[in-house]
Amino acid sequence: MNKEVIPNRQAGAVMTMFLMGSTLILGVGFRAGQDVWLVIIIAGAAVAPFLAIYARILALFPEQNLYQILNTLFGPVAGRVLSLLYIWYAFSLGAMVMRNFQEFINIVSFPETPIFVPIMMMGLVCIWAVKEGIEVLGRWSQLMFIFLVVIIAVVIALSMEDADIDNMRPVAYSGFGAIMRSTFNVFSFPMAETVLFMTVLRMDRERNNPHYIFFMGVLIGLIVILMVSVRNLLVLGADLTENVYFPPYVAVTIINIGNFLQRIEVTVSVVFLFSGFVKISICLMSACMGIDNLLGLGGYRQIVAPVGLLLMITTCFIYKNIMEMSDFAFNVYSYYAFPFQVVLPVAVWIAAEVRARRALNASES
Amino acid sequence: MFLFCTLVYAFFVFTDVVPLVQNKKWKVLAVYGVIFITAYVFTVLTELGVQLPSPLTPIGDLVASIVGSTG
Amino acid sequence: MKKALKRGRILCVLLVISLLSGCWNYREAEEMAIVSGIAVDKEKDQLLVTFEIVEIKTGNEGNVQTQLISSEGKTMLEAVRKTIKTTGKKLYFSHAKILVVSKEIAEEGIIRIIDLINRDAETRFTTNFLISREKTAKEVFEQQVVTTNILSYELSDMLTSQRDLGYAYEMPEYKFLQELAASGISPTLPTISVRRENSQSFAEISGSAVFKGDKLIGFLTGEETRILLFIKDRIEGGVLVNTMHSDDGATNISLEILDNKTKMKPYYDGENITIQIRTKTDVTLDEIGGQGDYIEKDALAALKAAFEAQLEEQIVNLVAKAQQEYKSDIFGFGRSVKMNMPEVWRAIEPRWQEMFQNVGVSVACEINIKNSSILSEPIKVGD
Numbered sequence: 100m101n102k103e104v105i106p107n108r109q110a111g112a113v114m115t116m117f118l119m120g121s122t123l124i125l126g127v128g129f130r131a132g133q134d135v136w137l138v139i140i141i142a143g144a145a146v147a148p149f150l151a152i153y154a155r156i157l158a159l160f161p162e163q164n165l166y167q168i169l170n171t172l173f174g175p176v177a178g179r180v181l182s183l184l185y186i187w188y189a190f191s192l193g194a195m196v197m198r199n200f201q202e203f204i205n206i207v208s209f210p211e212t213p214i215f216v217p218i219m220m221m222g223l224v225c226i227w228a229v230k231e232g233i234e235v236l237g238r239w240s241q242l243m244f245i246f247l248v249v250i251i252a253v254v255i256a257l258s259m260e261d262a263d264i265d266n267m268r269p270v271a272y273s274g275f276g277a278i279m280r281s282t283f284n285v286f287s288f289p290m291a292e293t294v295l296f297m298t299v300l301r302m303d304r305e306r307n308n309p310h311y312i313f314f315m316g317v318l319i320g321l322i323v324i325l326m327v328s329v330r331n332l333l334v335l336g337a338d339l340t341e342n343v344y345f346p347p348y349v350a351v352t353i354i355n356i357g358n359f360l361q362r363i364e365v366t367v368s369v370v371f372l373f374s375g376f377v378k379i380s381i382c383l384m385s386a387c388m389g390i391d392n393l394l395g396l397g398g399y400r401q402i403v404a405p406v407g408l409l410l411m412i413t414t415c416f417i418y419k420n421i422m423e424m425s426d427f428a429f430n431v432y433s434y435y436a437f438p439f440q441v442v443l444p445v446a447v448w449i450a451a452e453v454r455a456r457r458a459l460n461a462s463e464s
Numbered sequence: 465m466f467l468f469c470t471l472v473y474a475f476f477v478f479t480d481v482v483p484l485v486q487n488k489k490w491k492v493l494a495v496y497g498v499i500f501i502t503a504y505v506f507t508v509l510t511e512l513g514v515q516l517p518s519p520l521t522p523i524g525d526l527v528a529s530i531v532g533s534t535g
Numbered sequence: 536m537k538k539a540l541k542r543g544r545i546l547c548v549l550l551v552i553s554l555l556s557g558c559w560n561y562r563e564a565e566e567m568a569i570v571s572g573i574a575v576d577k578e579k580d581q582l583l584v585t586f587e588i589v590e591i592k593t594g595n596e597g598n599v600q601t602q603l604i605s606s607e608g609k610t611m612l613e614a615v616r617k618t619i620k621t622t623g624k625k626l627y628f629s630h631a632k633i634l635v636v637s638k639e640i641a642e643e644g645i646i647r648i649i650d651l652i653n654r655d656a657e658t659r660f661t662t663n664f665l666i667s668r669e670k671t672a673k674e675v676f677e678q679q680v681v682t683t684n685i686l687s688y689e690l691s692d693m694l695t696s697q698r699d700l701g702y703a704y705e706m707p708e709y710k711f712l713q714e715l716a717a718s719g720i721s722p723t724l725p726t727i728s729v730r731r732e733n734s735q736s737f738a739e740i741s742g743s744a745v746f747k748g749d750k751l752i753g754f755l756t757g758e759e760t761r762i763l764l765f766i767k768d769r770i771e772g773g774v775l776v777n778t779m780h781s782d783d784g785a786t787n788i789s790l791e792i793l794d795n796k797t798k799m800k801p802y803y804d805g806e807n808i809t810i811q812i813r814t815k816t817d818v819t820l821d822e823i824g825g826q827g828d829y830i831e832k833d834a835l836a837a838l839k840a841a842f843e844a845q846l847e848e849q850i851v852n853l854v855a856k857a858q859q860e861y862k863s864d865i866f867g868f869g870r871s872v873k874m875n876m877p878e879v880w881r882a883i884e885p886r887w888q889e890m891f892q893n894v895g896v897s898v899a900c901e902i903n904i905k906n907s908s909i910l911s912e913p914i915k916v917g918d
Contacts (some may be wrong), residue, residue, distance in 0.1 A: 349660060394495055
């Protein structure tokens, strides 16, 4: 069967699309006001050491994904427990993202369509993609991400006519505390969500460089997110950006060049869906790989369908309404994700280094 | 609506379940079945209007209690 | 067995596809009444909402006609839905470009009206707001159209063309919301009135309405609005007119504005705020209404000085008016303090309402006369 290994560039592209995922719809750095650009940059710096940790873990165990590494490091019992935790995280993240998109489609386009329909449409495509394996996802992302970035760049250029640089001043008005809190938010959504990539990527000894993948993927994703957020700020202003559910969408509705190039937001939204699809697919893949490893099923593709279906229906009841969704995202998510994004990886890394050191000593002596 | 969902699930039965049975992959089938049926039950319940509890609610409460006491 | 499997799958897919064709949110174009403009008035304690609806008559050259429909309701949405009683169609708002609010309602608070426009996904953030100076907003819609068939779109175009005059300016909804929400500036909106001439009446957009919070508190004339635009650095065109006196008599001069840049800088001496306003305007000398030679160097310098003084005076007067009569910071002085001296702003923000009235203003206008169009001298008159 396929080895589930993909070249560096593709992995980076997948990661970038993953990062753009829900950010293109929701915007980032809630409550940061006009300092959102500062927050994004600081969050990028803050996540860098963790990216190094994620990459290092993969580098120390070539040809293994995180679930296998957990088994190797902590033994079959503890390893399985930890795997279960990540399966849960991947699953819940997938459901949350899917719900984001469903709310978006619902509010902006189809208010009366029952909640299940767009979810099912997207879910079925994700199931199909995941079943085909990460190679397919990798190739597709490599192609699509350029397309996506170009469209975003063009749309941002069109927005410049309505942009007002004064919207960004004064700098750092919100104060240190608010900035730090927002940075924590951006760190966990979406930056450190890349932790999931440890669970789906397997490093081929010769062809892969995990550091390149993580850093390049996140760097480009960061730049795109920064550009979009700054554009939102320049066009809408700090107060309005916080007031609306989907700031990038609203910013695009304002574009009107010569009374001809207007109302392009629908086209743009369709493109945003692509990145969401990648994000959800990765979450689904991670959960399936975890279950496969946990129960020793000999292949994750066989259970993609039921897990995907379960994911879809969970999306329906994971929040009662969009207010609950926003509330969770602002207040709870950063803390919820912290153990998965920071605590566990650090623990794994330390264990991995110790083991590697021991192996080195053993081989020397 | 109901028919639609059932059809989708039926499709997957054809696509996945039958080959599994054919190839005698009992363990996989068992796991598949459990998850599949759980999902289907949830779907039916949602169709019927039953409000299923969200797994995130207890998490939200837990975080609130931790952060509330320290912050 | 394999064949049966395949058939089963295809059957499922086909059935699903047949269920999927058609949509939940399917709307026929004929079932919708396309709204181009909205006018809101007060009727006792209800809102009287008037919609201009576009009807497309099939046939030669896409004949377009409009109709006015009114409806009452306690809230905007109620009034909107009640129109179904008369039209039988649901209103469609994505093409609505104008919202006119009567001054009566604006005086009580405009949020009651605009929340729906803001919140609903169908209405657009680029809808232009206007305040009606007449008794009602509705009568604005009843005026004659001049160039196109759809009055609302014509009004929208009129707003845009104000760029070349400066007596009013476009205030799309999202910009109004920004100014409303921002601390340190009070919003203004363009105003519309009805001009009656002989037996005809026209809608005229000129001047602006001054707000404090979300309540209307006063008006500015077209001329005053132009000065407002100067201070806010939103002038894109227009004319400066002045009368020069010399031995030849009084001559009226027109300067056409090409471009303008205004800089606002706040100063704080511990007690009071002073705002330094500097404008830099590029103009062409477009009209000399007499024989006096104002193109010649010294006279040109005098001309420049006169115009600059005039503009400075107008700015000072307008600021005084806003401070004393309206007590509302429509220029964004507070915002300027916030941007340039954030620490100071943090301290004085709660007192800004009163402090604004005592803000000192120092104005310096610079007018650059780039050329005198294609004539290098005034018109010669022989004997």
